[in-house]
Amino acid sequence: MSDAPDLADRIDDLLPQTQCARCGYAGCRPYAEAIAASSADINRCPPGGDATLAALARLTAREATPLDVTRGMPGPLRVARIDETACIGCTLCIQACPVDAIIGAPKRMHAVLTLLCSGCDLCVAPCPVDCIAMVPAGREWTHADAAAARARYGARNLRLSIAARPSTRSAEAHKREAAVSAALARARARRSADSDALL
Numbered sequence: 001m002s003d004a005p006d007l008a009d010r011i012d013d014l015l016p017q018t019q020c021a022r023c024g025y026a027g028c029r030p031y032a033e034a035i036a037a038s039s040a041d042i043n044r045c046p047p048g049g050d051a052t053l054a055a056l057a058r059l060t061a062r063e064a065t066p067l068d069v070t071r072g073m074p075g076p077l078r079v080a081r082i083d084e085t086a087c088i089g090c091t092l093c094i095q096a097c098p099v100d101a102i103i104g105a106p107k108r109m110h111a112v113l114t115l116l117c118s119g120c121d122l123c124v125a126p127c128p129v130d131c132i133a134m135v136p137a138g139r140e141w142t143h144a145d146a147a148a149a150r151a152r153y154g155a156r157n158l159r160l161s162i163a164a165r166p167s168t169r170s171a172e173a174h175k176r177e178a179a180v181s182a183a184l185a186r187a188r189a190r191r192s193a194d195s196d197a198l199l
Helices: 003-014 028-036 049-060 092-096 143-164 168-198
Strands: 078-082 132-136
Touching: 003 028, 003 049, 028 143
Parallel strands: none
Antiparallel strands: 078 132
């Protein structure tokens, strides 16, 4: 049991960190943990292809069964490209991108930072105007790319978890608003009482 976290770390380091969820898990780390716990097969990572499968087999001492192509086909890195003329600025692709590779603002054209794009394909389906295409990257996905994508994925998840929590600042703001509202109500009541006294 004490080996599981260490094994999960080593498995995670072998995965491509595209965070595409094709393996059936929310990202590379949950998949690594499932492999370490022997609850997932090692052949469920299309972006990693045969090289990752072979490395996982060596690390886990499991048989390298053929890649499960029902989860997608391995191939060269593809990156998202947004058709600027069709983009309506809905931000759905930004919300879907697990590695913060898309920039933009509501009702403004969005753009993909192609050097950061992991090719996960998760931005394509939510686009309501079908203006995102996956195109050949023309380069290999490196271990440095994977490490950077893992860091951005972690930072994004942390940011989203903080945003989902009830904010202390927000609670303090509500207290201030309540105090101001109560003070205004007292002031109005005093003015009304003063007016009645004058009559």
